[in-house]
Amino acid sequence: METLPPQDLSRLIGSIYDCTLDPGNWDRTLAEIAEALLAHSLILSLNDFYGDRMVIDRSVGWEPHWLAERTKHLPEIHAVLARWLASCISLDEPFVASRELMPSQAEASAYFRNCLEPQGIVDISHFFLMYTRTHFSEIVVARHRRAGVMTDREIELGKLLLPHLRRAVTISRILDARAIERARMAQALDALACGVLLTDEHGAILHPNRAAERMLREGTGIQECGGMLEAKAPSAARELRSAIRQAAQDEAGMGRTGLAVRLTDSEAPPLFAHVLPMAGGTCARPSTRKRRPPCSSPVRRTKKMRRR
Template sequence: MEEGLSHRGLSELIGAIYDCALDPGGWETTLSAIADTFDCAVVSLTLNDLHHNRFLLNKAVGWKPELLRLKSERHVGEINARLTEWLALQPSIDELFVTSVHLSSEYIRQSLYVEECLKPQGIVDIMHMFLMYTHRQFSEIGLGRHARQGIITEREIELGRLLLPHLRKAVTISGILDMQVIVRDRMAEALDALLCGVVLTDERGRILHANRSAERMMSDGHPIRSVRNVLSASAPAASRELRKAIMLAARDKAQIGPASAIRLPDASLSPLYAYVLPLTAGKIRTRLHPRAAAAVFVGGPDDRSRTDLLARAFDLTSAEMRVLESLVAGHTLAETARHLGVAPSTAKTHLDHIFAKTGVSRQTELIRLAMQMALPVQAGGSEAAPPRDINPSD
């Protein structure tokens, strides 16, 4: 753009940038305003992990979702390599990297990132403004121009230098690059991807965090519920067991046995089981909620998928699988025999065969094994997969 940015326009843009220091949720809107100011089609704010070649943070505006996923999955290594090679030669990170200036036309022609992510969107040039840089990671704002907008000019470079100090200050104040905040957000995303319900509580059972599956269960009122923000079960006896297990977990993790399970019966559903994991000495507490004393896992409703997986894994016969399905549904062995129309001794023989094949010796252990066989994340492809763990020291 030939016309310079007015003082009023510059003031409004800087004001929007500093608004993000008070409300980090406004970054997408502000990034969009920055893209408009620079006459660019796409913009992204990233925090790049140099050890594992991944984005720890990636807020983007204008990018096609499928290409943004492809960029994250396949091309972070190339991006990191080119930018860090250049940064290592600069006297400071105040310098701006412009693709059309600092990369050869031959490299641009051969780049898989350009071919697979930029060309499909018509992006012909990108300017990178660096917010921070260490040997482990760097953060930058990347502004990309469409072919109809032309390549980056000196006007955009000068404007970038003008705004860069304000961007750095706002990013620092807002904490958007704070690793503890990023780790907490990623941990929450990972928990939301689980099929089973997960609730983090303090030692008194007060709910500190619940994933989406657990929120749905509590909203329905079964098999768990929130009573004045305290985790409870729909059955009073189960609630008492649950509170006791949480208190024991908070006091001494050794008191919770590996096979402990709290049955959560409900009149309208097959009974499920809650498992209480102590967090007093674990990393999840500090990463997701510092006051968390216990994590309560509640098995998801899809019992058939569990038994199918278990049957395939241990080569169970169809008769053995029917016995297993009945037991997982909460029926006793005698009830199972009546339901299947076989003698109790026959049902017992099938159960013994299941024990021999799976290597367990108790029904409680068998049911726990079946629960562990469930597919761990929500269906929906790569978007549902939990992100890899992040080391705050990275």
């Protein structure tokens, strides 16, 4: 079954990867995906199960009024998807309402009655990019009665696009709740004389300031290998990876000063990396809550490189 002519499919996949270089292309690319799927509208979102909210969303075809109406029904949507995700065999399989819900379940759904039916939407599908106990990200495809319910052709096309969407979203970090702050944050980091790098929990470099870029170019204690931060000295490489992992998994165990890793061998002048956790996202810590609310973006660490 041909989902799209090969040249059209290639062009669409190329548009998805273009978004990694310019996130401003996402609106146009999402519109192209919606057209290919014969969709009435489409949403790219990161969802918080605990708060029953969308932390980040980009949409095409949804009017603001109906997006606001859909938000009212997020507890119902999340309850259905949470049960389905907990039992699904593979995230590569989409949730297609016309195939997963009985007609009586759709008729009983306030979401269908109050939000979808008034727009003429007869089917809704969820293609999942990521799923954890607290969050999931997805592409939501809505089909109008003019196009009818999702067919095997659209489901297969969505599954073909899914791995490319996952990679592009990961690379461009479109779902990073701090994205809108990044330009201002970069300016502040560049003003520092010491080298500062932001990484994810695996050590993948998200952002180096200017001083850190110099250190990477000159090979001063650190290096980049396939996008990953590594210590040049073999004796420090494993310790640095362990420190980053601990910063991501056990902030409380690090104390206030973080972890210091010596990057140079004993014969060379000392150069240290200070590994500190920096909670991602824009979540606040309300004084009335005992536990920290889950944040939407990955935990990051700041590593300050300075000589002692």
